[in-house]
Amino acid sequence: MTTSSNAVVFQNVSKVYKTYSTPRDRLMELLSGGRRVRSNETAALRNVSFVLPKGGRLGIVGSNGSGKSTLLKVLAGVLTPTAGTVETSGRISALLELGAGFNGELTGVENIRQYCLLHGMSREEIEIALPKIVAFSELREAVKHPVKTYSSGMAVRLGFSCAVYVKPDILIVDEALSVGDAYFQNKCLQKIKALLDDGTSFIYVTHAADSVRALCTTGLWMDHGLVRMEGSSSEVGAAYQADVFRRMIHSGIEPQPVDENLPTIVDATLASSEVKYNDNRHRLFEQRVSDLRSGSGEAQIVDISIINREGAETDTVSFKERLRVRIFYRVFEKLPPDCGLTLGITDSSGRQLLHFNSLTSDVVLKSRTSSPLDVIEFEFDNLLAPGEYGVIAGIGTFKRNPKQFGQLLTDEIVDYVAGGARFSVEFPSQDVKLDLWGVWCPQCSISQFSVG
Structure with a gap:
């Protein structure tokens, strides 16, 4: 076992595989009692050491073949190290291979x-966790069918749902399993963040430096079985990203320059008569976010819609298109004064790219108890690069940061939901040049109106 303050102690660990040219060579070496070595040795890990304190968050980056997945398998007990020691404290839940376990x-x-x-887990604990696991996976009737009939995405949903509901002390996730849809990936990342807030120790393997910076506090860069760098997640992520960039340049792939001719911001107005709402949407929305909702509950976000330039609801928008995010909410009790609504846009790794607060436009939530359905709409030019994105939203009170002009700090959370909506940004038509390298934060107009 580890010391009381550490979740994982990895000390001088090596993992060596023997390879043989023919089966006969393997047999001859075995019969000789090792006196005649006919094998070649390949080191997947070479004298790797690190310590993860309890509640720590370690991100491991590296290219294919660097030893990342082997390290996780040794840590989870799937593989035995050739040399060195591995000490862990508490229950380990690992999501390593598709369908493992x-x-x-x-x-x-x-x-x-x-x-x-x-x-x-005891049988009583299992019966309590079972409906939560099924609900989080969203597999519905498929849970009654054999797992061999599942697609890879369905298997990931089941595996991740199990991994996070066994109450792990140490959660291990290999990003190689990111074969599910973007919506579920974002939902998983929000669940991981909730576990981390509760003190779960976390080890995450990825190729994406941004994910390490978003989810982890420390980083480990693996290269050909060796630890090339260890430090803060921001330092390791930046160094790894710079190395990837350097290799891209040497391979002849160059990033495009940033377009400085940003689209013109146009204020938008919307009449309440244009908005339609179906209570069945609320039920479906609640099923998606029930496990990812928190707050005091005086008001509740009941739906989120993505609206395109034609005014129709959509889940696909074009680069540089005018985009509206419509957030429906319902007030149950009198709200605190100066209560606002926030909108966040996240990438497929759960990293928040954009953040808007209605209070910056002097839009304050209406404090009613007669339960009309109210809407706050955020409108901005979509300058997000093509890809998959998620929407998070929250209701709360805020106070101004005395040390930084214009910055609002969260004071009280009334409602917060993750995984409420998702959308993709498509490649522009051929007559539009895509010259964006990175993400810009656009200006945003915010309006409020009632439904019904």
Whole structure:
């Protein structure tokens, strides 16, 4: 076991694989008792050491073949190290390989029970966790079918849902499993953040330096089985990203310059009669966000819509298109004074790219108890590069930062939801030149109106 303050101690760990030219060479070496070596040795890990304190967040980056996944397998006990010692404290939950730990002949429900039992949960704990796991995975009737009939995305949904609901002390995630849709990836990342806030120790393997900076506090850069750099997540991420950039340049791939001719910002108005709302949408929305909602509850966000330039709801928008995000909310009790609504746009790694607050435009939430449905709409020019994005939203009170003019600090959270909506930005038409390298934060106009 580790010392009381550490979750993981990895000390001088090496993992060496023996390879043979023919099966005969393997047999001859075995029969000789090792006196005649006929094998070649390949080191996947070479004298790797690090310490993860309890509650720590470690991100491991590196190119393919650098030893990242091998390190996780040794840590999870799937592989035995050739040399060195590994000490851990508490329950480990690891998401390493597609379908790992599942029996393809068993149904999803049967695999959930088996997975939880193997992780030390009592039958009473399993029956409490079971409906939560099924709800989070959103597999619905598919949980009654054998896992061998699942697609790769469905298997990831089941695996991740199990991994986060066994109450792990140490959560290990290999990004190689990011084969699910962008909406579920974002939902998983929000759940991970909730676990981290509760003190769960976290180890995350990825190729994306931005993910390390967003989720982790410390970083480890692996290169050909060796630790090339260890330090803060921002320092390691920046160094790794610079190395990737250098290799891109040497391979002849150059980034495009930033376009300084940004689109003109145009204020938009919208009449309340244009807005339609269906209570069935509220039920579907609540199913998506129920496990990712928090706050005191005086008001609640009940739906989020993405509106395109034609005024129609969509989940796909074009680069440089005028974009509206419409957030429906309902007030149950009198709200605190100066209560505002915030909107965040995240990338597929859960990193928040854009942030807007209605109070910056002097739009304050209406404090009503007769339960009309109110809407706040954020409108801005979409300068996000093509890709998948998620929407997070919150209601709360804020106070101004005395040390930084114009900055608002969260004072009280009334409601917060993640995974409420997603959208993709498509490549522009051929007559539009895509010359964006990175993300710009656009100006935003904010309006408020009631429905019904």
